[in-house]
Amino acid sequence: MRFEPPRVQAAFLRAVVQDSGGVPxxxxxxxxxxxxxxxxxxxxxxxxxxxxxxRYLDMTPVRCLSSLMSLRT
Known part of the structure; x- marks a missing residue:
């Protein structure tokens, strides 16, 4: 890979680490x-x-809580 300008290599490595979330x-x-x-x-x-x-946020607890609240009324 060729980087333009060469300083972009550090930003590239940082972006790969951050955006990948550690997923191979x-x-x-x-x-x-x-x-x-x-x-x-x-x-x-x-x-x-x-x-x-x-990464996605698990909404299961919110759905369970809202279901319990709807049963209460």
Whole structure:
């Protein structure tokens, strides 16, 4: 991979670590995405997002609480 400018490499590594969430599949997918690019730029680093690295909030407790509250009335 070629980085334009060379200082972008540190930002790229930081983005991979943060956006992957420690999920190996996300890290691998992000590296595959950038391998197909001729050069990694700051704009490309900012646009990083990978589906495997996204975390979702579990809404089960909220649904259970709202169900109990609706039974109360």
């Amino acid at each position: 599949a996300a890290i691998e997918g992000m590296l595959e995405q950038t391998a197909s690019e001729p050069a990694v730029t700051r704009a490309k680093v900012r646009a990083f997002a990978y589906e495997a690295g996204m």
